[in-house]
Amino acid sequence: MITVVDYGLGNLRSVSKAVEKLGAEVEVTDSPEKIEKADGIILPGVGAFHIGMQNLKRLNLLPVLSEAISKGTPFLGICLGFQILFTQSEEHGICNGMDIIKGKVKRFTHELKIPHMGWNQVKRQKAKGKIFNGVSDNSYFYFVHSYYAEPEDKNVIIAATEYGHEFTSAVNKDNVWGVQFHPEKSSELGLKILGNFLSLC
Amino acid sequence: MLAKRIIPCLDVKDGRVVKGINFLNLVDAGDPVEVASIYSRENADEIVFLDITASVEKRSTILDVVKKTAEQVFIPLTVGGGIRSIEDIRLLLKSGADKASLNTAAVENKDLIREASEQFGSQCIVVAIDAKRRHKGTKAQRENPEWEVYIYGGRKPIGLDVIEWAEEVKELGAGEILLTSMDSDGTKDGYDIELTRAVSEAVNIPVIASGGAGTPEHLCQALTEGKADAVLAASIFHYSEYSIQEVKKYLKERGIAVRIKGRLCAEL
Numbered sequence: 001m002i003t004v005v006d007y008g009l010g011n012l013r014s015v016s017k018a019v020e021k022l023g024a025e026v027e028v029t030d031s032p033e034k035i036e037k038a039d040g041i042i043l044p045g046v047g048a049f050h051i052g053m054q055n056l057k058r059l060n061l062l063p064v065l066s067e068a069i070s071k072g073t074p075f076l077g078i079c080l081g082f083q084i085l086f087t088q089s090e091e092h093g094i095c096n097g098m099d100i101i102k103g104k105v106k107r108f109t110h111e112l113k114i115p116h117m118g119w120n121q122v123k124r125q126k127a128k129g130k131i132f133n134g135v136s137d138n139s140y141f142y143f144v145h146s147y148y149a150e151p152e153d154k155n156v157i158i159a160a161t162e163y164g165h166e167f168t169s170a171v172n173k174d175n176v177w178g179v180q181f182h183p184e185k186s187s188e189l190g191l192k193i194l195g196n197f198l199s200l201c
Numbered sequence: 202m203l204a205k206r207i208i209p210c211l212d213v214k215d216g217r218v219v220k221g222i223n224f225l226n227l228v229d230a231g232d233p234v235e236v237a238s239i240y241s242r243e244n245a246d247e248i249v250f251l252d253i254t255a256s257v258e259k260r261s262t263i264l265d266v267v268k269k270t271a272e273q274v275f276i277p278l279t280v281g282g283g284i285r286s287i288e289d290i291r292l293l294l295k296s297g298a299d300k301a302s303l304n305t306a307a308v309e310n311k312d313l314i315r316e317a318s319e320q321f322g323s324q325c326i327v328v329a330i331d332a333k334r335r336h337k338g339t340k341a342q343r344e345n346p347e348w349e350v351y352i353y354g355g356r357k358p359i360g361l362d363v364i365e366w367a368e369e370v371k372e373l374g375a376g377e378i379l380l381t382s383m384d385s386d387g388t389k390d391g392y393d394i395e396l397t398r399a400v401s402e403a404v405n406i407p408v409i410a411s412g413g414a415g416t417p418e419h420l421c422q423a424l425t426e427g428k429a430d431a432v433l434a435a436s437i438f439h440y441s442e443y444s445i446q447e448v449k450k451y452l453k454e455r456g457i458a459v460r461i462k463g464r465l466c467a468e469l
Contacts, residue, residue, distance in 0.1 A: 013297040017272045047322040113405050113430065115324050115376055119204040119246055119460040140204060140460040142277060144324040163203060185277050185299065187241060 002026045002201060003038035005065070007055040009080065010045040011184070018184040022195045032064040040074040040201030041065070043081030044184070046144065049089040049105060052080050053097065062098065069100055074200045075176045076131075079145060082171070082178035086149050101173055103151035110164030115146045122159045122169050122181065129158030129170060131177055131196040139189050141169075141181035148180065175200075204460040205424045205452070206246035206431035207445055208279075208409060209438045211236055214253045216262035220439065234269045240438070241274045243445040244462050248274065249302070249379075249433060252282035264296045271297025281329055281379070290317050294325060302327040302379055305352040308359060308366075311373055318374025327409075328375040331355045332363040332396055333383040346395055348382075355383050363396070364403050371404045378404065379433065382412040389415030389436070397427030409433050417443055417451040424457055 004016050006028050019026040019042070027034060035041060043065070045052055056062050069075050077085050086097045089105035097105070108114055119140040124132050148167035151157060159170035161180070169180045177197060183190035212219050217231040229235055237248045248270075252263040260283060270278060280293050281302030290301040301321075307314050307328050318326045332348040333355075348363035367378055380400050382393035392413045401408040410429035414420055414437050423429045437443050449459040 011294065011297065011299055013268075013295065014271055014275070014299070017297070018275055021272075021275075046324055111405075113407055115406075116203065117324065117377065117407050118206050118430065121202060144277075146323075184275060187244075187276050190275060 001034075001038055002040045002042065002198065003035050004028045004042045004044060005035060005061065005081075006030045007043075007045065007052065007059055007061060009047040009052055009055065012044055014182075014184040015042055015044045015078065018191055018194055019198065022191060022198055024198050024201075030059050030061065032061060035061065035064050035068060038068065038073060040076070040198065041068055042076045042078065042197075043084065044078045045080035045084070047080055049080065049083060049091040049097070049147070050093075050095040052084055053095055056084070066098065066100070069176055072175050074197065076194075076197045077176070077178040078184070079180060079182055082180055083145075083147060083149050085171075085176065085178050086151070089147060091147055100176055101149075101151055101156055101171060101178070102153060103149060105147050105149045107147050108164060112164045115144055116163045117144050118142070119186075120161050120163060120181075122161055124159050125157050129172060130200065131170070131172070131179075131193050132159065133196050135189050135192055141179075141183070141186040141190060143169075143181045145180060149178075202458040204246070204458045205429075206409075207420070207448060207452075207459065208247045208249055208431055208433045209240045209245050209445065210249040210251055210411070210433050210435045212253050212435070213250050213263060213266060213282075214255075215259045216254075216266050219253070220435065233266045234273060237270050237274045237278070240445065241276050244449065244460065245276065245445050246431070246460060247277040247279060249279045249281065252280060254283065264292055267293060267296040267298050279327055279379075281327070287313070287316055287320065290321060290326075294321060300325045300327050300377070302329045304329040304331065305354075307370065307375075308350065308352050308361070311369075314370055314373040314375055318376065323374050323376035323406075326375050327377045327379050328370040329379040329381065330363060330366060330370075330400075331381050331383055332393075333358070334393075334396075337384070346399070348396055348399075351383060364399055367400045367404050371406050375406065377407045377409065379409045379411060385413030386411070388413050391415065391419040392423040392427060392429075392432070394422055394427045397423055397429050401428040401430070407431065417448045420448060421452055421455055421457065424452065425455075
């Protein structure tokens with residue numbers, strides 16, 4: 001069973017429908033017990049970082065998510081769910097994240113339009129990014145965000161995208177994967193990425 | 202590079218697509234789910250449903266359409282038309298829409314923009330602006346063009362300047378502006394490039410140009426001279442005059458970044 005974590009933010013239906021379409025069993029839930037037993041966890045979400053963290057705390061989901069990650073359950077963070085994996089964000093003051101991946105989430109400060117909204121190219125940084133299997137380099141994916149993540153350890157970066165400057169658009173550390181873009185909104189190639197993740201579960 | 206977006210718009214009434222759609226291989230041209238699926242396969246970057254359902258009792262039909270679409274179409278979906286409240290937006294997003302487009306309600310209740318963007322995030326709040334030129338055909342207008350905001354489906358002018366309103370909705374938290382030229386809409390003579398550029402230069406949020414598309418060249422003009430981030434079109438796609446792929450090829454040849462059909466490659 002794939003668990004899509006419901007923490008009151010974002011388009012959960014699209015993620016769960018995409019996973020369903022790929023033939024996997026999926027449950028959208030905020031139950032720590034169900035998350036604990038999941039074969040794979042997807043943390044989606046759009047919206048503000050501090051509200052995301054507040055909700056995860058209020059629902060008492062942070063311990064079970066950290067535990068699942070440390071015991072090796074495949075984990076995919078999408079957009080805000082990707083940013084929350086980091087140490088802290090500067091959105092609305094400084095707000096601490098899950099600190100699974102060391103690094104900061106920063107606001108775009110260039111002159112380009114914000115949010116970074118639309119389809120942009122994703123450049124793979126290394127061959128080891130299994131979730132990009134079968135996806136050609138520089139393919140377009142759908143992004144919507146005003147903040148970007150900057151990992152301390154550059155080795156976790158598996159893809160980057162250019163918007164004013166280059167930023168990290170996908171990471172992998174052990175069983176944890178994170179993408180800044182929305183695979184559930186990125187047509188066939190997005191489904192391919194979700195399918196690749198499901199095959200790891 | 203961030204691609205310019207090509208967005209087909211479907212008018213939906215009581216759960217059915219209205220205005221003729223003329224595709225080959227379409228089983229039911231009135232089914233919004235099927236039409237949206239076809240556009241997605243043709244490489245549309247987003248889909249907009251404009252709900253023109255008039256009766257209050259049938260308003261919920263759009264939620265059903267959105268739910269069914271979100272089960273099959275995996276590109277961003279925006280819904281506009283008749284949205285009055287936070288609850289309306291919440292239901293649309295919960296059904297699977299990615300963005301809600303506000304128009305009349307945004308003018309009549311500015312707090313709705315702020316509350317909605319605080320609650321759901323700016324990225325899912327689009328403000329649609331219907332703009333009409335003032336003093337059309339006069340020398341003053343030619344030298345120093347101005348546009349006025351209209352509401353109630355373009356029936357009611359409200360004396361508000363379009364550029365000022367665009368700046369205000371941005372400040373209130375709108376994530377995007379869907380800008381329709383009432384002068385150009387339906388003419389197929391091209392977008393109002395001056396209007397599009399004026400708004401796009403005034404705000405630093407994305408602007409979708411709408412109204413007047415008749416040829417791929419028109420889309421090209423809106424994206425280059427008009428500085429739009431995206432272009433909305435209806436009839437040129439609905440009547441299969443041009444496919445989305447054809448339009449994108451045309452734009453790409455002119456140096457505009459567009460998303461050409463994604464490719465799967467051999468597994469590593």
